[in-house]
Structures are given as C-alpha cells and as structure tokens.
Amino acid sequence: MTYNVQIKVMPLKELLDPQGKAVMGGLKNLGIHSVEDVRVGKHVTLQIEAASETEAKQIADETARRLLANAVMEFYEIEMIN
C-alpha cells in the first residue's frame, strides 16, 4: 500500500534561525508588525510503498534521520496523512 507521510524539519529552539530573522525583517519592511516570531524549516512529503503504517513510519524516520535532518541543529516530526 502507498502511504503519504509528511516530515517537518525545524531548527532547534535554542539556536538562531537566520532565515526566520530575514523573514521578520521582510515583514517589518511590508509594515506587518504583529508577527512576533518566525521560524523557517523544511516540509517534506513522501509517498512510501510499505506493507503497514508502522513500516512506512519506520522508513520515514530513517529518511529523516539519515538524510533530511541534521541532529546538531534540527529536530523533526513525522505525521501520517492517510
């Protein structure tokens, strides 16, 4: 069966997020002042062929851990869509 999985990869809360800071700057320039904090990460959607949801989740976890997220600077969250 094909499973749709989404993985969110975000910078760790303790670390600076230069891309988020840049968006904050852009918002000020546009006159939008009510945004207090911005953090920017990656959003990855995967289509995984697996025998079960557990197996699909396991493959997504391996993908995130070995390829998508740098554990020193980022954390990830996996969510099954269907």
Next chain:
Amino acid sequence: MTYNVQIKVMPLKELLDPQGKAVMGGLKNLGIHSVEDVRVGKHVTLQIEAASETEAKQIADETARRLLANAVMEFYEIEMIN
C-alpha cells in the same frame, strides 16, 4: 492574544521539484527503495499577536502571499496550532 500559526509552502504539483529529486537520489544511495515520491517545501511557524483567530489567520495569509510563497511556482496552506 498570541496565536501560533504554521504555513506550509510547497512546489506546485505540476512543476518539477529539483530538491525532491535530489532527496530521491540520496535515498537510492542509502539503499532505501520504497520511497516513490518526495517533494520538499518550506515549513514556517509564526507567533502572531492579534485580537482574534480570524485576524491572526488574515495576517498569516498576507505574510504567505506577499513574502513566503511565489504563486507562480508554489502554493501554501495555513493551519492554526492553538
């Protein structure tokens, strides 16, 4: 009140996604063959100070439209967290 909002910005389905293709290549190199498709976009979390949820959503929409997403190549989805 402070609202937490997340915005997902993804490449349009009709378009090539070179970053996704690169991840697919990486997966093959790692011996993970059960992933059939990958698309990579941005995940942005905002903290918005607003009087109501409707206002917060409106600000998030303006942020996405004017700053985060390029409508020619990307679409976005807004989700309120709290």
